[in-house]
Amino acid sequence: MPNSLKATLRGSVAATLAGLTALAAPTATAEGIPSYNLYGLPGLIDMPTARVAPDATLSTTIGGGGTQGRGTLSFQITPRLSGSFRYSRISDFSAAGSVDGVFYDRSFDLRYQLLDEGDLLPGVVVGLQDFIGTGLYGGEYLVATKEIIPGLDVTGGVGWGRLGSRNPFAETGNRPEELLGEGGLPTYDRWFRGDVAGFAGMSYALTERLAFSAEYSSDTYESERIRGEHDDDSPWNFGVDYRFDNGAQLSLYHLYGNTIGAQVTVHTNPKDAAVPGGAESAPVPVSPRAPGAASDLGWVTADTSDYRSALNTAMTNDGLVLEGLKLEPRRAVVRLRNPRYGQVPQAIGRTARAMTRVLPASIESFVIVPVVNGMALSAVTLQRSDLEALEHRDNAEILARTAISDGFGRAPSAFDDEYPRFGWAISPYTEFSFFDPESPLRGDFGVRAKASYRPTANLVLSGSVTKRLAGNLTDIDRQDDDALPLVRTEKARYAKEGDPAIEQLTLAHYGRVAPNVYSRVTAGYLEDMYAGVSGEMLWKPVDSRLALGVELNYVKPRDFDQLFGLRSSETRTGTIPDFNGHVSAYYDFGNGFHGQLDVGSYLAGDLGATVTLDREFVNGWRVGAYATVTDTKFEDFGEGSFDKGIRITIPLGAVSAQPSTERSTFAIQSLTRDGGARLKVDGRLYEQVRDYHQPEMAKSWGKFWR
DSSP states (O other), X not given: OOHHHHHHHHHHHXXXXXXXXXXXXXXXXXXXXXXXXXXXXBBSSSSBOSOOOOTTOEEEEEEEETTEEEEEEEEEOSSSEXXXXXXXXXXXXXXXXXXXXXXXXXXXXXXXXXXXXXXXXXXXXXXXXXXXXXXXXXXXXXXXXXXXXXXXEEEEEEEEEGGGOSSOOEEOSOOOOOOTTOOOSOOGGGTTOSEEEEEEEEEEESSSSEEEEEEEOOOOOHHHHHHXXXXXXXXXXXXXXXXXXXXXXXXXXXXXXXXXXXXXXEEEOTTTSOOSOSSSOOOOOOOOOOTTGGGOOGGGGSOTHHHHHHHHHHHHHTTOEEEEEEEOSXXXXXXXXXXXXXXXXXXXXXXXXXXXXXXXXXXXXXXXXXXXXXXXXXXXEEEHHHHHHHTTSOHHHHHHTOEEEEOTTTSOOOOTTTOSEEEEEEEEEEEEEEEETTEEEEEEEEEEEEEEEEEETTEEEEEEEEEEEEESGGGOOOOOOOSSOOSSTTHHHHHHHOSSEEEEEEEEEEEEEETTEEEEEEEEEOSSSXXXXXXXXXXXXXXXXXXXXXXXXXXXXXXXXXXXXXXXXEETTEEOOSEEEEEEEEEEEETTEEEEEEXXXXXXXXXXXXXXXXXXXXXXXXXXXXEEXXXXXXXXXXXXXXXXXXXXXXXXXXXXXXXXXXXXXXEEESSOOSTTOOXXXXXXXXXXXXXXSHHHHHHTGGGTTO
16 A cells, blocks of 8 residues: 555544544643532532633532432633533433433533732633523522642632522522523523522642532532432532542532432643644754855756756655745745645745755745645745754744745646645544433444545545445434425435435635635535535735635535435425525634634525634634524524534644644534534635734744754
């Protein structure tokens, strides 16, 4: 098997497993991480504390006791603000939406640290629990925690909602009841209203690994007692935590006076995770020129093909591709394709080093133009004398002397023998469905074959075919009432009838139509459910944090067998519109926060907007959330009220320790609905362009000399 194919297969397999591996393996140290409670929050057992995790800590908690089972994903968004998503299972519970007596619930929390702990004052945190869900776990709290002596923490607080149900001592207005079976909207009419009760507790760390806790709970589990078989014999809960060296927490509890519970929590911190790579070979050193050699122009009348061959060999050794080369007496322009390095400055730095070793001494100015899908994204200009003088100096010094400008019109033509180009790969694939009450987690596993043919640098014919080997996505038989055309809720039928399936088969053209402007036109079977034509334009100056885009799509639904046919746009609930599209704005707020706003028409013809906010890290990790609200009424949308979700992007290099451009994104979102559904198209422009522009390259410039 060719080495290139082996590498592709390894990359595909690793990309499939990277996210699960990275999230499952605790990588943070125990230092500074507080104990987590059964709600997956810094806390004692059921009750919260005012402890706060280190910035950017990503925690996964699975635990429960009695009729309760909970899984929580928490993220320390900023040093003071954290958010959590929880999925709960309550057995022996009678409510709308229960399946065979089991009720599944999704809930979101926010916590904010109001006051840091000082010598005299405690730390103080305010929290909203289940503030955008059904309200089953709804509660608000104000909690304070203080270390009395080394290892001994004392906590006290007041709670509303669930946390105000035991022996309330005050009332702060009327609190509406929870809305089981609906949910999805902020429950602001209940926040900090109703009965107020107190809770308290303490924890003592006997050793660095072992800690004991006790609490007086202000939660009587009233809903579970009324609708189920929960027994609450005592307000006192007791627990023991064991902490591993890597920060993972294992806990055992005695709950409600009659129940044993357990929990495990693992942590990782994208902020502290290593920058992908590190196990790759060292770059070649810069080759300084001999004194006086820079004035020698004797080479200009010679055949330059030898320089191309030597530079191509040097770059190939680093996993880079020399697509074009233009030599002038004092300047060289390189057309670079980077299939290997997720940190773009590393590709630029290794190309520049190779140029110092190969090109004639009179060439002082190096212009490196990276291209993606034939688009020249930027032009990075370095002076050879700076490379010679600053190789062993701080990365910031070479950045200060580097010019990054628009690549429009700057790239040499691709060599005649670079195209056409053909590639293919076979890899495993996985697909998951979350939150169906009849089976909260479903999935398929199979094989995917992909191929691409590039007759020119800007033109790409690509396709992929899948064959399912195992799974249960085909078992979905849930059919909800819907006031919109069925644009996504037919997914189950596609899964049943599409095996094998043509995932996509498209012809795409990418271009530079003007300075700062990029274009894409894609036609064919765009995704598993739709075929048509998608066109996009993006305005993105090379030195700007802001980008603006527009996309227009003409689509028809595909046959359910996902082969070559199309079906009628008529569905039992309405007609799927032919056209949809969006106007988009992208902005880098700094400090790792990146926002996106999409406004337009969605697949079902509903009009609205999607807001996305990600926290991004230099090493390629991203943690973010999105929400889509359209003119579809919340009650017509169905369960969840509107589309929203959480997504985590993990660079493959974080797992493999090898440089890679591959990333895996895992999305946790509500049940698939028809409102706010957007077309899926490979190759959207912004993600291709931004990594090669000045704001992004500056963030990871520390890899330039690596």
